[in-house]
Amino acid sequence: MFHLIWLLLTGALIGGLAGAITSRKVPLGWLGLIVAGLIGAWLGETLFGSWGPQVADLALLPAIGGAIILVLIVAWAFSHGPHQ
Numbered sequence: 001m002f003h004l005i006w007l008l009l010t011g012a013l014i015g016g017l018a019g020a021i022t023s024r025k026v027p028l029g030w031l032g033l034i035v036a037g038l039i040g041a042w043l044g045e046t047l048f049g050s051w052g053p054q055v056a057d058l059a060l061l062p063a064i065g066g067a068i069i070l071v072l073i074v075a076w077a078f079s080h081g082p083h084q
Helices: 002-022 029-048 060-079
Strands: none
Touching: 002 029, 002 060, 029 060
């Protein structure tokens, strides 16, 4: 249970950093940042490997890189989506 809480907090931190670095807003606020952080961590570790410091079984540097990519894609999709 503690690992899940730690994982969610780490996902929020990674998503928050990605949002701050890109200056983009993610839909659903903090929930969206947690999801972007966790999916971005998976994407980053898939693309860049699992290296560098790790927290809650997430490699921080690839995770932040993957989350930045994901935040940019999501922000672009929502700014160019069918609602415009």
